[in-house]
Amino acid sequence: QVQLQESGPGLVKPSETLSLTCTVSGGSVSSAHYWSWIRQPPGKGLEWIGYIYYSGSTNYNPSLKRRVTISVDTSKNQFSLKLTSVTAADTAVYYCARGLLGTSAYPLGYWGQGTLVTVPS
Amino acid sequence: SSELTQDPAVSVALGQTVRITCQGDSLRTYFASWYQQKPGQAPVLVIYGKTNRPSGIPDRFSGSSSGNTASLTITGAQAEDEADYYCNSWDSSGNHLVFGGGTKLTVL
Numbered sequence: 001q002v003q004l005q006e007s008g009p010g011l012v013k014p015s016e017t018l019s020l021t022c023t024v025s026g027g028s029v030s031s032a033h034y035w036s037w038i039r040q041p042p043g044k045g046l047e048w049i050g051y052i053y054y055s056g057s058t059n060y061n062p063s064l065k066r067r068v069t070i071s072v073d074t075s076k077n078q079f080s081l082k083l084t085s086v087t088a089a090d091t092a093v094y095y096c097a098r099g100l101l102g103t104s105a106y107p108l109g110y111w112g113q114g115t116l117v118t119v120p121s
Numbered sequence: 122s123s124e125l126t127q128d129p130a131v132s133v134a135l136g137q138t139v140r141i142t143c144q145g146d147s148l149r150t151y152f153a154s155w156y157q158q159k160p161g162q163a164p165v166l167v168i169y170g171k172t173n174r175p176s177g178i179p180d181r182f183s184g185s186s187s188g189n190t191a192s193l194t195i196t197g198a199q200a201e202d203e204a205d206y207y208c209n210s211w212d213s214s215g216n217h218l219v220f221g222g223g224t225k226l227t228v229l
Contacts, residue, residue, distance in 0.1 A: 036218075038220075045207065045220060045221075045222045045223040046156075046164065046207050046209075046220040046223070047220065048209075048217070048218040048219060048220060051218070059216070059217065060217075061217060061218075062217060095163055095164075100166065100169065100175070105218060106154055106169075106209055106210065106211075106218055107154035107166050107169035107170075107209065108154070108156070108164075108166060108209070109166050109169075109175060111163040111164055111165070112163065113162075113163055114163050
């Protein structure tokens with residue numbers, strides 16, 4: 001059973017870069033799947049951030065594209081999220097997830113537990 | 122605003138049937154997936170494709186679609202079904218994923 005676990009700083013200063021890592025167990029980031037990041041501001045809905053395919057191709061939410069980079073580290077079986085120039089509006093629980101099937105980025109069948117990142121105003 | 126529109130809140134009496142809907146142009150082309158999220162927990166996939174349920178999801182959950190509207194139906198709602206429900210699909214361009222705004226289901 002694939003398991004995902006987010007890690008990274010819980011507090012990021014305004015204008016700095018948010019960096020999170022998702023460690024995969026029970027599976028390989030080199031397998032033919034889509035690996036996604038999703039976030040959820042406190043009390044609000046889910047927002048898709050982007051995904052990376054095992055081949056390295058990426059796809060980002062147009063509203064975040066200028067600030068987002070998703071990458072994969074096969075040696076550590078991890079994939080990562082970097083979001084630059086953060087503001088208080090980026091405060092959210094950040095989830096990593098994997099597509100259930102290898103043929104599409106959705107549905108998202110496996111989710112990490114989420115990690116709260118706070119950007120003070 | 123999301124390209125997928127959901128009613129913010131729906132309620133159902135214990136044991137009754139409830140339908141949660143998701144509207145969007147992209148749903149004329151793509152299936153919706155549905156996720157259940159309970160407070161403090163990560164979302165859980167409950168329905169995908171035409172009406173597929175991942176292992177472990179009770180068969181009281183089902184999905185359907187007509188035109189630009191996808192629906193999640195819970196037949197015989199239980200107290201443990203009280204949660205937020207989100208739909209998810211491609212956007213109208215077919216290039217990016219989107220989520221609906223979510224529906225809070227209350228079981229009375």
